[in-house]
Amino acid sequence: MRQINKILVVGAGAMGSQIGMVAALAGYRVTVQDISADMLAAARRQLTERMDSSVAKGRRTRDDADAALARLTFTTSLEDGAADADFVIEAATEKLETKRKIFAALGRAAPAHAILATNSSTLGSSKVAEDSGRPEQVCNMHFFNPALVMKCVEVVRHDTTSQATVDTTLDLARSLGKAPVLINREVPGFVANRLMGALRDEALRLYADGIASVADIDTAAKTALGHPMGPFELMDLVGLDVSYLIRQATFEETGDPADLPHPALTELYDQGNYGRKTGKGWYSYDPQ
Ligand SMILES: NC(=O)c1ccc[n+]([C@@H]2O[C@H](COP(=O)([O-])OP(=O)(O)OC[C@H]3O[C@@H](n4cnc5c(N)ncnc54)[C@H](O)[C@@H]3O)[C@@H](O)[C@H]2O)c1
Structure with a gap:
């Protein structure tokens, strides 16, 4: 299994911003990408406030919070964010057409080895897998709201998701301090x-x-x-x-x-x- 150094999170909304922070806190270099510069600015502000608050409550040190924030970058360019990503977590708006376009663009822009996961709660990754041109490297990696707090991550494989993709995604979730649950087949609502x-x-x-x-x-x-x-x-x-x-x-x-x-x-x-x-x-x- 290839080592993961850099993670791209697509979408800076309620879920994407916190997933990015979770990954940065775990030591990964993270880029959060969104088509909206306003959403990116809001995500940066909210995450900084959250880190300030957790330092004030004694939950983490100032140094740890600053180091994690320094590992986070924000961009409106999917291509820039994907260029050196080992793992992508898509958390954009819950619309199939939007996600299909994102997975097609990721298929072109991300390195060949990169795994492309979707955080979708209702769309199985089989619906976007072919668009990416690398269906065996696509799965759902489903976090729960609020992602900074909730431990469960559902990893859902589709018919052609490879075992290596499943294993890497489960390992990534564990390295983020989460408790992954493997779901062997796409069913509405997962588990x-x-x-x-x-x-x-x-x-x-x-x-x-x-x-x-x-x-x-x-x-x-x-x-x-x-x-x-x-x-x-x-x-x-x-x-x-x-x-x-x-x-x-x-x-x-x-x-x-x-x-x-x-x-x-x-x-x-x-x-x-x-x-x-x-x-x-x-x-x-x-x-x-
Ligand atoms: N909200 C929840 O409780 C929850 C829980 C688990 C999973 N999810 C899933 O997470 C995903 C995001 O949900 P959310 O609640 O964070 O949504 P949200 O509306 O808060 O954020 C979505 C973000 O995606 C951005 N976006 C739209 N089109 C884009 C594109 N083409 N490229 C990049 N960014 C784009 C929007 O600008 C917005 O910032 C959905 O797939 C949803 O099913 C949501």
Whole structure:
């Protein structure tokens, strides 16, 4: 297996910026690339603030934070960022056409040995693998939000992902201090989000059947199962619009009516009650 020295992260949004920081903290040289100079500037500012805050809280030394920030560079040029990259993590906007173009460009610009991974939560890497011209070196490397904190990384292989690509990606995740989970076949939602989805579906059924209240179901999840949040609280945090649209997209892919959003969720979505972001979802929130 080839040693990884330089990582390119494509996309400087919520996920890409933190994935870049995780890699820089682990000692890698990292370039974060985005088509938006504003997003890059915001990412640089937010990461600097985060490092300042973790130094102030005694979680890391000033020297470590400064050294990690010095290993991070930002650019709008995919070609510059890819030129000497050993590993690429694509975390751009969740649109297939966008990702296909990025993987085609990476196939041209990145060194022949470079592995090209996508952080997509819903698009299996098989959908972009051929565009890259090196399908066996393509897989999903799926981080969780916030990437600086969450330990799980799902590594999802597609039919022609090589074993060397899988092994290198698992090793990279471990070197970032993460706990990788290997997923042998592309399935919608991979593993963690499927588990969460099953819990959410059962919670919705229990509530809709009048078995228990939203608050009591959340209490049971927290006090009996040890979850940090109940399924309804989590839906409100993530956004009911996100939960609804993911479900709708899954239904469009499978055609299985069982995958449609639950009517209770659809009702809140149709009312524009998306959870914390709108002040009302399963619970009501004080705007302050
Ligand atoms: N947000 C989450 O909770 C979460 C969790 C796990 C995985 N993901 C996945 O991570 C990816 C990014 O999600 P996000 O929440 O960070 O999105 P985001 O909207 O915060 O950021 C996306 C970034 O991609 C940039 N971008 C768009 N087109 C580009 C291009 N052609 N080249 C380079 N950059 C481009 C945008 O300017 C933006 O800065 C998605 O694939 C998503 O499925 C998201």
